[in-house]
Amino acid sequence: MTRLVLLNQAMRLTDNMLLQQQGDCMAVLLLDKNQYLGQQHGIVRASSLKLAHSLWLAEDFRLQLQQLQLPLLCMLADANTVLPALIKDFGISSVVMAEPVAAEEQQLLQLAALSVPVSCLDLNSLLAAELRPDLNTLPDSFSKFRSQREPELKVSPALSAVSVSGRWLSPDDIQAATTTSVTVDFAAQWQQTLADHPLPQPQALATERQQQQQFLAYLYDNQAIYHYKTSRNQFCDLPSDKASRDTTPLYASFVSTALSHGTLSVRWLWQQICVLETTKAGNESTYWLKFELLWREYFRWQQRKFGVLLFSHAGLGRHPVPQPQGDMAQQQLKFSLWCQGQTGLPLVDANMRQLQATGLMSNRGRQLVASYLIYDLGLDWRWGAAYFEQQLLDYDVASNWGNWAYIAGAGTAAGRYFNQLKQALQYDSDAYFIRQQVKELSGLGLAAHLPYLSAAAAPWQQQLQVPPTKPDWQSSLAKLRQLLQLR
Ligand SMILES: Cc1cc2nc3c(=O)[nH]c(=O)nc-3n(C[C@H](O)[C@H](O)[C@H](O)COP(=O)(O)OP(=O)(O)OC[C@H]3O[C@@H](n4cnc5c(N)ncnc54)[C@H](O)[C@@H]3O)c2cc1C
The missing domain is CATH 1.10.579.10 (DNA Cyclobutane Dipyrimidine Photolyase, subunit A, domain 3)
Incomplete structure (x- = not known):
């Protein structure tokens, strides 16, 4: 009875319930080849920089978990083939993962659900559990969505401590259990994948440690959050701005990369802003950063509500959408x-x-x-x-x-x-x-x-x-x- 814990979009130790398991479990991070190497509208889905960044972020997380005696199986593979093979090879009895927002990720979930029960935890939304919006009554406009939540702006709390539990399959267990050609020698395959996609220097990785430090410095050392409402409209830091050229710019928070990979918890971010507001001071700008995080939230729920319609040219069909011009x-x-x-x-x-x-x-x-x-x-x-x-x-x-x-x-x-x-x-x-x-x-x-x-x-x-x-x-x-x- 082994549970497969899929850590896609959850590459962090803080506020990560997926790492708190009971009984036998196996940690997997499966980057679907199609989402990186496939095409849409004749356009390849990931640049070499984006692919390398995702791979090395996963590797950084694998190494972090290794220190906690938690082996993570990382792979860049065809999810349609590999997920069923993993379930079969390792006698998986259930799957648990971060709740996806879009149809493509839902397919992965449905694929697993064909053979075993699947459960999801909404790790990356501000509004989970009892605060979860009802899609049937979800307001269409952002302003209605926001005002429904204000003035209190209550969000789900972040788990405070880093805690890992469960009996995680060791590399030897994993090696012993691999029987099909699909999953055989995954560790070597992963190392080869990394070698094939080196990260350009000096590209920084949006790891949990780096991003937490950066955000706390943004709040406390640089106090740049206090001018966020106006500076967020800039395209870059200006010569008069405090930041030096070789640090992350300060005109905005630069948390989006970490949020998109789940290396930062949005609830942790929210909590940090609230702590700053109560222990130091708040202003229009501290509020505005939360306001923008609500925009992110709004789009997540819109995506869950309207699904594939949002990928068609006419979209929801409520307003005119310009037609392409010329041959x-x-x-x-x-x-x-x-x-x-x-x-x-x-x-x-x-x-x-x-x-x-x-x-x-x-x-x-x-x-x-x-x-x-x-x-x-x-x-x-x-x-x-x-x-x-x-x-x-x-x-x-x-x-x-x-x-x-x-x-x-x-x-x-x-x-x-x-x-x-x-x-x-x-x-x-x-x-x-x-x-x-x-x-x-x-x-x-x-x-x-x-x-x-x-x-x-x-x-x-x-x-x-x-x-x-x-x-x-x-x-x-x-x-x-x-x-x-x-x-
Ligand atoms: C055409 C277009 C495409 C975009 N594509 C993406 C994308 O793929 N990924 C992505 O994270 N953001 C996207 N955004 C939103 C926004 O531009 C980025 O989140 C922001 O620039 C990231 O930088 P930051 O973290 O410094 O943002 P900040 O201004 O510091 O904002 C903090 C956080 O608030 C959220 N946020 C801010 N503005 C928006 C917004 N307009 N919509 C949704 N969330 C917002 C993000 O999570 C962001 O990280 C897009 C916006 C536009 C107009």
């Missing part, structure tokens, strides 16, 4: 310029290049490049979402597809269009971020904001009208020209 060759060309950060619109290019180089982008940057792809380039929003899925180290199915659907109008609200130039002048007023990321513009001053002819796109740019000049841009362009003359 397929033109669409593909525009899409590739957007991906490479070669559209000729400086702020879009700056954000897209940052994404390619680091696997991350600010929230405002994400909103702007999404709007540009949908409303200015006239492309299918799902191409953009799929490309983000490929690149983002903090990729989270509910937040990514939910935010894209939201901007396209495929979700519960009407779509959101942004005037790129107006936003650029407002949030990157000195063109500092643009000049940092778009090297060919680095020698310019404020003129770096002017749409330019990108070298890679030059042969087609005018023909494709990239960047387009929407009527509402004209006043922003006029303002920019006026500013340039004044300098």
Whole structure:
């Protein structure tokens, strides 16, 4: 009677009930090949950086558990083949895992449930157990969702101590029990997988230790949380900001990568903010970080409610969603310029290049490049979402597809269009971020904001009208020209 404990999305020691078992159990972390090496809309699902980051994060967790005499079986494999084989080989009597939010992860659960009972613990939501929303009465809009929970904003508590219990299968037990070719020599296979995907230096891993320390420093040492409400709109730290270039920026919290892999507990984060508010002080910004964590929560429940509908072009079908414009060759060309950060619109290019180089982008940057792809380039929003899925180290199915659907109008609200130039002048007023990321513009001053002819796109740019000049841009362009003359 061995229980299989699936630690996907739960790579942490703090606030992890999955590690508290009774009787015989076996710890497994199964990265589904299809979710990394498969394709959607013709786009590979994970960049080599994203894949390497996930693998090495898993390895870090495996080593941590090893110190606690808890062997973790890690694998990058086809879940459809491997999960049934594991259940058979090891005489598994039940499976327990973190509760997934999206249909694809539900399939894994259903696959296991064909042979053994499966139970789920909702480890990564703020609202679990008696606070769990009822999907039938879940409000459609974020503001209604939030006001339903306020003013108290009660969330499920985090488990305070790290505690591990259960009789975990040893490596020898595991070796002895492997009978089919599928699971044989898993340890060697895992080491080979790691060797095939080295992590580029100096890429930091979003491990539990590193992220907990970083977040506590964000609250107490740097006290950067106290300006979160305004600085979260930046694209990067500014030269005047306290942070030095080789540390994590302080304009936002940078917890998303750890949250998306389950190396940080969202309830632990929430608790830390509350402790700061009671023991030191709270302000609009400390509240705002919790407000943003509620956005994450909202998208998780929307995903659970609407499922696969949120991946279709029309989405929920409640609001108009722009149709792709131009023939397929033109669409593909525009899409590739957007991906490479070669559209000729400086702020879009700056954000897209940052994404390619680091696997991350600010929230405002994400909103702007999404709007540009949908409303200015006239492309299918799902191409953009799929490309983000490929690149983002903090990729989270509910937040990514939910935010894209939201901007396209495929979700519960009407779509959101942004005037790129107006936003650029407002949030990157000195063109500092643009000049940092778009090297060919680095020698310019404020003129770096002017749409330019990108070298890679030059042969087609005018023909494709990239960047387009929407009527509402004209006043922003006029303002920019006026500013340039004044300098
Ligand atoms: C088109 C688009 C795609 C996105 N894709 C993802 C994704 O794949 N994974 C992801 O974690 N976030 C995604 N976001 C949300 C948001 O941009 C990131 O969570 C945020 O930029 C991460 O940086 P941070 O942790 O420093 O955020 P902070 O601003 O410090 O916020 C703290 C946390 O609050 C939550 N949060 C903040 N803003 C949002 C938001 N708009 N929607 C949902 N949760 C939010 C996140 O968990 C975030 O880590 C996307 C937003 C857009 C517009």
